[in-house]
Amino acid sequence: MNITVIGGGYVGLTTGICLSYVGHDVNIVEKDLAKLSALELGNLLIYEPGLDNLLQKSRSRITFSNKVNRNLLNGSELIVIAVGTPPKDDGDADLTFLHAAFEEVISCLDEDVQAVVAIKSTVPVGTNDMLAEKFGSMLLSHRVQFVSNPEFLREGHAVYDTLYPDRIVVGARDRDAVGLLREAYSPILQRSFVKPDFITDGIEKDLPYFIVTTPKSAELVKYASNAFLALKISYINEIALLCEKVGANVEDVALGMGTDSRIGRSFLNAGIGWGGSCFPKDTSALIRTSEKHGSELSIVRAAVKVNDNIKDYFVKNVESTLGDLQGKSVAVLGLSFKPDTDDVRDSPAMELVDRLVKKGAIVKATDPIALENARKVVPESDKVIYEEDVYKALEGVDCVLITTEWPQWSKLDFDRVGRIVRQKLIFDGRNCLDKEVLEGLGFIYKGVGR
Numbered sequence: 001m002n003i004t005v006i007g008g009g010y011v012g013l014t015t016g017i018c019l020s021y022v023g024h025d026v027n028i029v030e031k032d033l034a035k036l037s038a039l040e041l042g043n044l045l046i047y048e049p050g051l052d053n054l055l056q057k058s059r060s061r062i063t064f065s066n067k068v069n070r071n072l073l074n075g076s077e078l079i080v081i082a083v084g085t086p087p088k089d090d091g092d093a094d095l096t097f098l099h100a101a102f103e104e105v106i107s108c109l110d111e112d113v114q115a116v117v118a119i120k121s122t123v124p125v126g127t128n129d130m131l132a133e134k135f136g137s138m139l140l141s142h143r144v145q146f147v148s149n150p151e152f153l154r155e156g157h158a159v160y161d162t163l164y165p166d167r168i169v170v171g172a173r174d175r176d177a178v179g180l181l182r183e184a185y186s187p188i189l190q191r192s193f194v195k196p197d198f199i200t201d202g203i204e205k206d207l208p209y210f211i212v213t214t215p216k217s218a219e220l221v222k223y224a225s226n227a228f229l230a231l232k233i234s235y236i237n238e239i240a241l242l243c244e245k246v247g248a249n250v251e252d253v254a255l256g257m258g259t260d261s262r263i264g265r266s267f268l269n270a271g272i273g274w275g276g277s278c279f280p281k282d283t284s285a286l287i288r289t290s291e292k293h294g295s296e297l298s299i300v301r302a303a304v305k306v307n308d309n310i311k312d313y314f315v316k317n318v319e320s321t322l323g324d325l326q327g328k329s330v331a332v333l334g335l336s337f338k339p340d341t342d343d344v345r346d347s348p349a350m351e352l353v354d355r356l357v358k359k360g361a362i363v364k365a366t367d368p369i370a371l372e373n374a375r376k377v378v379p380e381s382d383k384v385i386y387e388e389d390v391y392k393a394l395e396g397v398d399c400v401l402i403t404t405e406w407p408q409w410s411k412l413d414f415d416r417v418g419r420i421v422r423q424k425l426i427f428d429g430r431n432c433l434d435k436e437v438l439e440g441l442g443f444i445y446k447g448v449g450r
Helices: 010-021 035-039 051-057 070-074 096-108 127-136 158-161 173-185 186-190 214-248 250-258 281-292 298-322 348-358 370-376 392-394 405-412 416-418 435-440
Strands: 002-004 025-029 064-066 078-081 115-118 144-150 167-171 211-215 329-333 362-366 384-386 399-403 424-428 443-448
Touching: 002 010, 002 070, 002 096, 010 051, 010 064, 010 078, 010 158, 035 096, 051 115, 070 096, 070 405, 078 096, 078 211, 096 115, 096 127, 096 329, 115 424, 127 144, 127 214, 144 173, 158 214, 158 281, 167 173, 167 214, 173 186, 211 214, 214 250, 214 281, 214 298, 281 399, 281 405, 298 348, 298 399, 298 424, 298 443, 348 362, 362 392, 370 384, 384 416, 392 416
Parallel strands: 002 025, 002 078, 025 064, 078 115, 115 144, 167 211, 329 362, 329 399, 362 384, 399 424, 424 443
Antiparallel strands: 144 167
16 A cells, blocks of 8 residues: 655654555655655664664665655555644644645645545544534545544554554544555554564564544544543552552552552552653643533543642652752753653653752753753753763762663662762652662662652
């Protein structure tokens, strides 16, 4: 099948490259010329484990362009829209790029072309219907169907999630459009592709569900899913604070809860909260949608509030233990919002850096791969020092903060760490270190709810 993907960002690249890998001919449209030049050379400007490997294996079936190629577009049976929908000041999703993409696509489609346009961008409920109405007059002479096809990718696991999804959701009005999406995803639904060498699991996983709904339901599935996962994290963080007050261990509580099949173990890791490009944006947009329709969504609002409060609690814990932070040196280990990604968007770690600096601390920060992106958000200064070497970041500091659960931190030589820090004080914001081992080495260890 010939497929055009509009948008060469995280979702567009992952979707396009994976669809190419399973056998389709794909053209990815990316308007940023710097990104485009890198892609044409086979280089990705995002960090996603395994994606560069698939790109190299799919080069014969994938092309890149900086604008919609009329010939390729008209030869495409499926057109995927995967442009950004960033949050506006009021929390609603900004659909400017989406509208521009639709206008460009429709203006380039010949009248006799039959195509399906799949919206993979995360959009508010009703967007598909709104676009169909807005561009309806332009489509009178075309045979184009709009469908909603949300993505459910975890950064750091996006290739696996694309090739081995739990479900594929299609919101459509037309049976033929559903059939085309089923055909496009057939290699994934049937798992007929060659398993990439770097994927070590998934082969025994159940085949994915193919769920067909209305466009509005498909749009809401995406928001409702992310809001629920954010709620689980906020819930266990509230339980963690209670654990500290009553003398319980949140990890034991989470294990006892998570082994209940009705609850599940995932997203029950207490820490300094959620962030990234999805949860903050999607919870805000869902709340904004609820406001427009007179629905309260008080549980989602509470999840957002708890997520803000847990960072306040963490900084206050540092301050109450260390004293006045003015002039104190603090090592921050981890800047991406989660491991296996260089994404620092709405990262709790970056927010903690900002809060510590405002309280007068000098922050020495490090991360295995996210330093370049971190510097773009918070420039280096006399108050914020970025170090490539983790041990340089630890030299002479008054305390150590673990803010992203990179596996590298648990493998540190803590005998050496104890010799180079000023104070043997560790605040583990991700509960990823061995408390007993560290206390045995003379460290004061403070986790979240432990």
